Amino acid sequence: MNHVKIFDTTLRDGEQAPGFSMTGGQKLRLAKALEALKVDVMEAGFAAASAGDFEAIKTIATEVKDSVVCSLARCNEGDIRASGEALKPAARGRIHTFIATSPLHREFKLKMSKAEILRRAVAGVELARTYTDDVEFSCEDAIRTERDYMKTVCEAVIRAGATTINMPDTVGYTTPEEIQDLFEFLTTQVEGAENVIFSAHCHNDLGLAVANSLAAIRGGARQVECALNGIGERAGNCALEEVVMALRTRKDFFGITTGIETQGLYAASKLLATITGNPVPRNKAIVGKNAFAHESGIHQHGVLANRETYEIMKPEDVGVSTDNLVLGKHSGRAALKARAEKLGFTLADNQLASVFAAFKTLADDKKEVFDSDIEALVLGEAVGV
Ligand code: KIV
Numbered sequence: 001m002n003h004v005k006i007f008d009t010t011l012r013d014g015e016q017a018p019g020f021s022m023t024g025g026q027k028l029r030l031a032k033a034l035e036a037l038k039v040d041v042m043e044a045g046f047a048a049a050s051a052g053d054f055e056a057i058k059t060i061a062t063e064v065k066d067s068v069v070c071s072l073a074r075c076n077e078g079d080i081r082a083s084g085e086a087l088k089p090a091a092r093g094r095i096h097t098f099i100a101t102s103p104l105h106r107e108f109k110l111k112m113s114k115a116e117i118l119r120r121a122v123a124g125v126e127l128a129r130t131y132t133d134d135v136e137f138s139c140e141d142a143i144r145t146e147r148d149y150m151k152t153v154c155e156a157v158i159r160a161g162a163t164t165i166n167m168p169d170t171v172g173y174t175t176p177e178e179i180q181d182l183f184e185f186l187t188t189q190v191e192g193a194e195n196v197i198f199s200a201h202c203h204n205d206l207g208l209a210v211a212n213s214l215a216a217i218r219g220g221a222r223q224v225e226c227a228l229n230g231i232g233e234r235a236g237n238c239a240l241e242e243v244v245m246a247l248r249t250r251k252d253f254f255g256i257t258t259g260i261e262t263q264g265l266y267a268a269s270k271l272l273a274t275i276t277g278n279p280v281p282r283n284k285a286i287v288g289k290n291a292f293a294h295e296s297g298i299h300q301h302g303v304l305a306n307r308e309t310y311e312i313m314k315p316e317d318v319g320v321s322t323d324n325l326v327l328g329k330h331s332g333r334a335a336l337k338a339r340a341e342k343l344g345f346t347l348a349d350n351q352l353a354s355v356f357a358a359f360k361t362l363a364d365d366k367k368e369v370f371d372s373d374i375e376a377l378v379l380g381e382a383v384g385v
């Protein structure tokens, strides 16, 4: 299967990060944008976390029809029942239940034996299956879990009815080679692997979340968990727009498709930034203000001749305007002439030379030269000022 499901966790892992919490109404607005993007699954929240989150999940489950709506639950009865209840109105609901499996988490956080964790994992999945036949199970801190134990847990939860098994790199510790190898192991060595989808959930502590998610896909993952603008615990999760556009732009290399309507990426990213009050950095890949902007004369010259000289993606494919030549002190004559023409001025060579000299002086003083500045320069040249 050459299709990867996009599981969006902006409204759960993303919202968990300090500075990103949202009201129920804001979550619904964003859920609608995620549905329009055609994410396969949206994790709407953690039903047992608060009454507000329970209500938000219930509302999203009522309103969203085109994506599976999911709620997170620890492997305990209260959490799973809360998720099951919140998802009751969903056309398609998924319970995502998890328990940590790594030695560190077993000893210091859960204080549980391997056998006890295994028992809870199975009981959790079985209970979740009484609410829905779409159950995801995660081994929290999977990357730091012993492989033989992980295999045992996976096989047990598959027998219990899990349909998706997620391997979170909870602390963003893995590398592309390591995670690819892990997914190759899981998809070939786990009994019953052919009946489930393996999923990657990569955190960005070492700045590797997208690279690791792509490597996991190469290893056999057929679901990736990600968030708009890469938000999430600490340094965040795999950025949805980045992993999707990497797969699309390098389809020749990965041979994988997603169902995402990429033209909506920029607007969805902006909506999240506006709702949470966290602006997207200018240089952010895909959705940053500079992602498709060109200021230097050499680059502008190339782009004016053929956009592919400096653009590997079409800005309109992610919903960005194609007018992306930014005029500043690094810009050249070709870009100035093109912008003046767009503004309705045809400049003779001598006029262009004098407007260009005035433009360079202005650009040295200003960070960015706007259309109104160009108009003033051209009109000033015409009347000799
Ligand atoms: O990072 C993580 O381990 C998680 C799980 C709860 C899926 O977010």
Ligand code: ZN
Residues within 6 Å of the ligand: 013, 168, 170, 201, 203, 232, 233
């Ligand atoms: Zn996470």
